[in-house]
Amino acid sequence: MFDPVSLSYQYIQGEWRDGRSETAYEDLNPYNDEVITTIRLASREDIDEAYQVAAAAQEAWAAVNPYERGAIIEKAAQILQDNRQAICDIIVAETGGSFLKANIEVDIAIGMVREAAKVPLQMYGSIRPSMIPGKENRIYRIPIGVVGVISPFNFPLNLSIRSVAPALAAGNGVVLKPDMQTFMSGGTIIAKVFELAGVPKGVLNVVVPDIAEVGDAFVEHPIAGLISFTGSSAVGRHIGEICGRHLKRTALELGGNNVMIVLEDADIDAAVSAAAFGKFMHQGQICMCLNRILVHESIHDQFVERFVEHAKGIRAGNPADPSVNIGPLINQKQVDKVRRFIESAVAEGAHLALEGSIEGKVVSPYVFTDVKNDMTICQNEVFGPVASIISFSDVEEAIAFANQSEGGLSGSIFTGATERGVQVAQRIHTGMIHINDQSINDEPIIAFGGEKASGIGRFGGEWTLQEFTTVKWISVQSEYRAFPF
Known part of the structure; x- marks a missing residue:
């Protein structure tokens, strides 16, 4: 049921079939480059068909009784739970993530689906008074129509399902385009889950194309009323520009350049433990990962010493080994990118406090100190297991450093005075920030x-x-209205 062979097809109109592209894609295990499975890719024609059938099925799906629609979504959560091990095995093999990461991803996805199951009963409107005698104003909350979802390779199950599940629950049709490198974890697993849960044919469709072949066809398609995209800021800007020209709505969750600020009254050991998780979880390939660790000068040396020792103890290697917490980066391009960041940090004068290693696609932890906030490694999202520690002299300098970035996703503040931490957090230009915790947090109701x-x-x-x-x-005008002409 949840095996690579059965999941290696396009899912359109409730049918599992090959794509119309002439290209077959080999899905590789990023640790050893073994072929997990092969899929015939989708063409522009497949994308068009997926949107057409989603539109055709959407109206009937929206008319389904809200209690029934919610029950179908809730059933999907149970299917995820019942098939946890098989799904985790695919996530580990396809994404290079550890079993810890895979189980966290499934847990979050289950929570997202269960929260989405409440949506059908939350789509209530209101009746408002009118300036005009005899008129009643009614406000209805309704589906958008068809939603296009584009998800990334790093947390593919979670980052697909957080859009797919509520979009379906609200009565929309959905076309999902996962990252080609993780098309099962981010795409066809989800199609199978909702198929088994009872979502009618055509309501949810999954297409796996090569962007080099289909270009912007997925985003430009006239049926899509909303494009929900998770990925890099550069691609997000491109998608936003297209949607702006076509007057489509967007939901864009993009890259981060997240900071942890460790104030002078912080618990150093707690901060070190949190920083190591926030930096090295899933090889640093999470938009919420710490990119810069800012430590007050009075505790800087102690923090660095303990952080380096902690990082040395994190095991890197084959993610199929349950004792491994750092697996491979997703592809060689990402490895080369991380290598360039390491080289630039050295060239710009940063001190290599811990020199990791690069073996194949596995990068063990690197730690830099004597880092300046304007260095290349600090002004770009590294997306790899490379930590940059910056010393600061006072809280105003730390706040300035934190805000000197285009990114504003997540962050963290460690302090012995909670309310002081909250006051600092309010001045950091991010959508999310956490006191005495690391930056990677995601909860279904927040x-x-x-x-x-x-x-x-x-x-x-x-x-x-x-x-x-x-x-x-x-x-609704319930009594005669006199007009001036």
């Missing part, structure tokens, strides 16, 4: 999203409902 170049819109709870629905004003 507003998730960034500021500045880190995105537009929010996921989670009632904010998700706002993203995937629209409102309509219907007025």
